[in-house]
Every structure is written in C-alpha cells, then in structure tokens.
Amino acid sequence: MINQEHKQSSADIVIVDDTPxxxxxxxxxxxxxxxxxxxxxxxxxxxxxxxxxxxxLILLDIKMPExxxxxxxxxxxxxxxxxxxxxxxxxxxxxxxxxxxxxxxGGVDYITKPFQAKxxxxxxxxxxxxxxxxxxxxxxxxxxxxxxxxxxxYAHTVAHDLKNPLSVIVGFIRLIKDDGEMxx
Numbered sequence: 001m002i003n004q005e006h007k008q009s010s011a012d013i014v015i016v017d018d019t020p021x022x023x024x025x026x027x028x029x030x031x032x033x034x035x036x037x038x039x040x041x042x043x044x045x046x047x048x049x050x051x052x053x054x055x056x057l058i059l060l061d062i063k064m065p066e067x068x069x070x071x072x073x074x075x076x077x078x079x080x081x082x083x084x085x086x087x088x089x090x091x092x093x094x095x096x097x098x099x100x101x102x103x104x105x106g107g108v109d110y111i112t113k114p115f116q117a118k119x120x121x122x123x124x125x126x127x128x129x130x131x132x133x134x135x136x137x138x139x140x141x142x143x144x145x146x147x148x149x150x151x152x153x154y155a156h157t158v159a160h161d162l163k164n165p166l167s168v169i170v171g172f173i174r175l176i177k178d179d180g181e182m183x184x
Contacts, residue, residue: 010036011057012036012037012053013056014037014046014050014055014058015030015038015039015040015059016040016041016060017039017061017064018041018065022113023041026039026120033121035124043064043067043071044067046058047076050076050085056128057086058085058086059090060073060088060107061089062091062102063092070102070105077105084131086108086128086130087107088107088109088123089107090110090113091112092112093112109127
C-alpha cells in the first residue's frame with residue numbers, strides 16, 4: 001500500500017511501455033496515489049492520444065518496437081502544444097550514454113528499471129509541482145505583459161489629452177510675454 005502522504009489531485013499521467021507488466025505496475029502505483037493514468041504499449045498510439053488530450057506528465061520507456069522512446073520524446077518536444085509536458089524516461093538502459101541522450105531529447109528525468117514505487121512517486125510529484133509552478137509563472141507573466149500594455153496605452157492617451165491644453169497655455173504665456181515687451 002502506498003503511503004497516504006503521496007495522495008495527489010488527479011493529475012493526468014501517460015505511461016508508454018511495450019511491456020504489459022510494467023504498464024500494469026506503474027498504473028497501479030500511480031492510481032493508488034490518486035493520479036489518473038493512461039497506458040499505451042507503443043509510441044505512435046500514445047502520440048495520438050496525447051494530441052487528443054494533453055496529459056500533465058509522461059513516463060516513457062526507451063526500448064520499444066517501431067518507435068523508441070527517444071523518437072517519441074523528439075516528436076513531443078517538436079510540437080508547440082506538447083513541448084512543455086514533462087517527460088520522465090523509465091528504462092532498463094542504465095548507462096550514462098542513454099541517460100544523457102534522454103536529457104538531450106528533452107526528458108526532465110530518468111528512472112532506471114527495476115524501479116521503486118517511492119522513487120517513481122517522488123519524481124512524479126516533483127515534476128508535477130515544477131510544471132504547475134512554470135504554468136503559474138507563465139500566466140503571471142502574461143498578465144503582467146497585458147497590464148503593461150494597458151498602462152502604455154493609458155499613458156499615451158493621457159499624454160495626448162494633456163498636449164492640447166498645454167499648447168494653449170504655452171500660447172497664452174507667449175502672448176502675455178509678448179504683450180509685456182511691446183511698447184504702449
């Protein structure tokens with residue numbers, strides 16, 4: 001049984017692994033922790049489902065027939081809609097070359113098989129929290145940019161509205177000044 005402290009709001013997680021036992025175990029771990037899970041045995045099918053309904057995070061095996069995990073990740077990172085979704089590679093390939101390649105393809109983390117449930121949950125929780133912070137920050141930046149644009153437009157309007165009365169005042173000052181210098 002998974003510790004209750006890991007219970008999460010229902011984030012949507014996609015698992016892509018061609019080994020049914022891995023899909024089942026990962027789905028069970030994540031479901032028990034309160035996550036919504038979609039599992040896929042191949043990359044092409046997973047990409048179609050991801051495009052139809054964007055998940056919050058993807059757990060991705062590397063060694064799969066037809067399309068390996070690196071190719072799936074490359075396609076995800078090439079698409080504007082899926083670029084920001086964190087991808088955690090989960091693979092039996094434990095040498096540094098494969099790990100570095102996973103990060104180079106756009107993965108945010110790498111878990112080696114056999115995996116431990118607590119490690120998977122800790123990494124998933126961390127990357128979901130980071131993603132939520134990034135989304136919040138992007139939203140705040142967009143709100144700030146909108147506010148700045150509105151303030152710029154307001155300042156332009158105020159400057160324009162003040163220009164005409166100031167021109168009249170400057171004109172009157174010149175008239176008064178000119179009148180003072182003219183002989184009677």
